[in-house]
Amino acid sequence: MTAIAAKDRCRVIVFARAPEPGKVKTRLIPALGEAGAAALHRRLVMYSLRAATGAKFGPVELWCAPDASDPFFLECERRLGLSLNSQGEGDLGARMRCAFEAVLTRASRAILVGSDIPVLSAQYLRDAERALSGGDDVVIGPAEDGGYVLIGLSRCDAELFREIPWGGPEVLPETRRRIAALRWRLSELPTLWDLDRLEDLERLPEEMRESFMPAADGSGDRNGSGTPRSRGGLW
Numbered sequence: 229m230t231a232i233a234a235k236d237r238c239r240v241i242v243f244a245r246a247p248e249p250g251k252v253k254t255r256l257i258p259a260l261g262e263a264g265a266a267a268l269h270r271r272l273v274m275y276s277l278r279a280a281t282g283a284k285f286g287p288v289e290l291w292c293a294p295d296a297s298d299p300f301f302l303e304c305e306r307r308l309g310l311s312l313n314s315q316g317e318g319d320l321g322a323r324m325r326c327a328f329e330a331v332l333t334r335a336s337r338a339i340l341v342g343s344d345i346p347v348l349s350a351q352y353l354r355d356a357e358r359a360l361s362g363g364d365d366v367v368i369g370p371a372e373d374g375g376y377v378l379i380g381l382s383r384c385d386a387e388l389f390r391e392i393p394w395g396g397p398e399v400l401p402e403t404r405r406r407i408a409a410l411r412w413r414l415s416e417l418p419t420l421w422d423l424d425r426l427e428d429l430e431r432l433p434e435e436m437r438e439s440f441m442p443a444a445d446g447s448g449d450r451n452g453s454g455t456p457r458s459r460g461g462l463w
Contacts, residue, residue: 238337238357238380243315243329245343246298259426270300271436272423273343276305280310282350285357286335291315291327313459321389328384337361339380339462341369344422346432348377351463355417356380365412368403370419375399377420385410 229241245252253265260268270346280288288310292301296429305312315323329340337360339353352369359367360382367379374397381388387406406413421431438462 235334236336238339238354238365239286239331239335239341240280240283240288241331241340242273242276242280242288242290243293243324243327243336243342244276244301245269247273247300248298253423255425256423256429259386259429267413268423268436269343272346273300273304276341276343276345276348277285277308279302279312279348279350279353280308280341283353283357284350287311289313289331291323291448293323296438297433320394321392322381324456325384325386328381332381332384337380339384342422345377345420345421346384348421351379352417352420357413359417363413364415365410366407367415367417368400369417370400371419372419373397373424374401376403377422378417379403382411413448 240413247266247270249266250257251257252269253260256268275321277288277290288303288308289312290296290301291313291437292298293315295314296302301312304310313327316326317323318326327340328338328447337357339356339360341348341353357380360380365382366374366388367378367380371377374393376399379388384400386414387410388403392402404414421428422428423432
């Protein structure tokens, strides 16, 4: 493939934190315990990566926090053939901006997704890529909570990410206002949900819910340390 052809391809950026017990999916710890929440986090990261690699329209980059040294990330790199990058410092907006600025130097389009979207699919990502390749400047996948689960860009402006109230219901409305101010062409995909609250656990696919949630009688399927036992592999 020539350098020009490679530059014309769209890349997928997946943002993920290292699956350290007690530091990921903290709102779910009351139901799953620290180890169970970390195990679910690993499973969700793999769901996003499988969707990204399954879309098959361009390279996949895993952008890692706090850095790319965690053994889980190295195993993702080895098994899936993707590249690893560190997210670096700053709030979410600053890290997203840096990722887009870096990736858009080697690709004409880039799509960024998180790693807590149980319903993300390869087709959803292909639909986003189709919007960008069709001439849109921005494509967004709205989230039910007022944010977004996906953003794709064919060009980057720091104003899209500066001083956004991340985690609140104004993320998407404010982002739409800024896109309108830039006079950029926007497409929006169907709204999806991301897994962040205890009540979201009931929406998980059955096979994932059984792997990490205790049984109705409170005993669950637990190992000797009292943490939920994960059934099945992550791959």
